[in-house]
Amino acid sequence: MKLNTLIASAFLILVAPAAWAESNITVMHPTAFETAPTAMAGGGFMHISNDGDTDDTLLSVEADFPRVELHTTEFTDGVAKMMHVEGVPVPAGGMVALEPGGYHVMFMGLQGDPFEVGETIPATLIFEHAGEVDITFEVVERTMEHNH
Amino acid sequence: MKAVIIGTTTLIAAAGLGLYTWNVSQNAKQTPCGDTAVASSAIGGPFELVSETGETVTDTDVITKPTLVYFGYTFCPDVCPLDSARNAQAAYLLEDEGYDIGTVFISVDPDRDTPQVVGDFTENFHENMIGLTGSAEQVSVASKAYRTYYRKQDGDDEYYLVDHSTQTYLMMPDTGFATFFKRDHTPEQIAEITACFMDTEV
Numbered sequence: 001m002k003l004n005t006l007i008a009s010a011f012l013i014l015v016a017p018a019a020w021a022e023s024n025i026t027v028m029h030p031t032a033f034e035t036a037p038t039a040m041a042g043g044g045f046m047h048i049s050n051d052g053d054t055d056d057t058l059l060s061v062e063a064d065f066p067r068v069e070l071h072t073t074e075f076t077d078g079v080a081k082m083m084h085v086e087g088v089p090v091p092a093g094g095m096v097a098l099e100p101g102g103y104h105v106m107f108m109g110l111q112g113d114p115f116e117v118g119e120t121i122p123a124t125l126i127f128e129h130a131g132e133v134d135i136t137f138e139v140v141e142r143t144m145e146h147n148h
Numbered sequence: 149m150k151a152v153i154i155g156t157t158t159l160i161a162a163a164g165l166g167l168y169t170w171n172v173s174q175n176a177k178q179t180p181c182g183d184t185a186v187a188s189s190a191i192g193g194p195f196e197l198v199s200e201t202g203e204t205v206t207d208t209d210v211i212t213k214p215t216l217v218y219f220g221y222t223f224c225p226d227v228c229p230l231d232s233a234r235n236a237q238a239a240y241l242l243e244d245e246g247y248d249i250g251t252v253f254i255s256v257d258p259d260r261d262t263p264q265v266v267g268d269f270t271e272n273f274h275e276n277m278i279g280l281t282g283s284a285e286q287v288s289v290a291s292k293a294y295r296t297y298y299r300k301q302d303g304d305d306e307y308y309l310v311d312h313s314t315q316t317y318l319m320m321p322d323t324g325f326a327t328f329f330k331r332d333h334t335p336e337q338i339a340e341i342t343a344c345f346m347d348t349e350v
C-alpha cells in the first residue's frame with residue numbers, strides 16, 4: 001500500500017512537469033463553406049482554445065489538397081490583401097478565432113472537386129507544443145442566405 | 149480636456165483617412181440618402197468585358213438598371229464570397245420591396261477566372277448576378293474607370309493571390325455613379341441607401 005503510494009507519487013512527479021509544459025488545445029466547429037462547382041480554392045474556419053498554461057502556435061494544416069496554407073487578410077484603405085502566415089498564436093488560457101475576414105485555412109487546388117454541403121474534410125493541425133491534432137471540417141451553406 | 153484632445157485626434161485621423169482614400173474629401177458632404185458623396189464624374193465609364201457565356205459586352209449592355217458593382221476574384225475563398233453574398237442579400241431585400249436592382253462581379257484575375265468560373269461563382273449568390281472577366285487589358289481598363297486597385301502577388305504561378313479594392317459601387321444606367329459601400333455596410337444599409345437613390349431618380 002505504502003509502496004503503491006510511493007510509486008504513484010514518483011509517477012506524478014515525473015509526469016507533472018511534462019504536462020505543465022504542454023498546451024491543452026480544443027478545436028471547436030471546424031467549418032468550410034460550400035464552393036462553386038469550378039472553384040479553385042476554399043476556406044476553412046474554426047475556434048481554437050488553449051486551456052494549458054503554455055502559449056502555443058498553430059504552425060500548419062495538412063489535408064489532401066495540392067496546397068494547404070494558413071492565411072489572413074489585412075485591410076488597408078479598403079484594399080484586401082490576403083497573405084500566408086507562418087503561424088497562428090494560441091495564447092495560454094486564451095482562444096483564437098479563424099473567421100471570415102481574418103485567419104483561415106486556405107485549401108488550394110480543388111479543381112473539379114468542389115466543397116459540397118454535408119461533405120467532410122479530414123485534416124491534421126500541427127501545433128508547436130500540442131503536436132498533431134486531427135479534426136474534420138464540415139462543409140456548410142453560407143449563412144447570409146436569402147430564403148427564396 | 150483629455151476628451152477634447154482625443155476627439156480632435158480622432159477627427160484628424162478620420163479626415164486624413166478620408167482624404168487619403170478618396171482624395172476628394174473637400175467635396176464630401178452628407179447627402180439626403182445618408183451616404184457620403186464623392187465626385188461622381190470620377191467613377192465609372194465605358195468598359196468592354198467578357199460575359200459568363202463568353203460574349204463581349206460593354207457597360208451599357210451590363211448596367212441596364214441600378215446596379216451594385218464589385219471587383220474581386222474567385223480564388224479568394226473568404227472576402228470576395230462574403231462581400232458578394234452581402235450584395236446579393238441587399239438585392240434580395242430590394243427585390244422584396246419591389247425594386248429592380250442588378251448585381252455585377254468583375255474579376256480582377258482574368259488569367260484564372262474564365263467566363264465559366266466567374267459564372268459558377270456568381271450563380272452561387274444570386275441567380276441574376278452577372279459575372280464578368282476579360283483580357284488583362286479589358287480588366288485593367290474597367291478597373292481604372294472605377295478607380296479600383298488590384299495587384300497580383302509575386303512568387304507563385306498557380307496559387308497566387310491578388311490584392312484588390314473591396315468597395316461596392318451603386319451605378320445608375322443614365323446618371324452613372326451614385327455612391328459606394330464599404331465592407332462594413334450591412335445588406336440592410338445597402339438596401340436602404342440604394343432604395344433612397346432609386347426613389348429620388350426621376
Ligand SMILES: [Cu+2]
Binds near residue numbers: 082083104106225226
Ligand atoms: Cu486565403
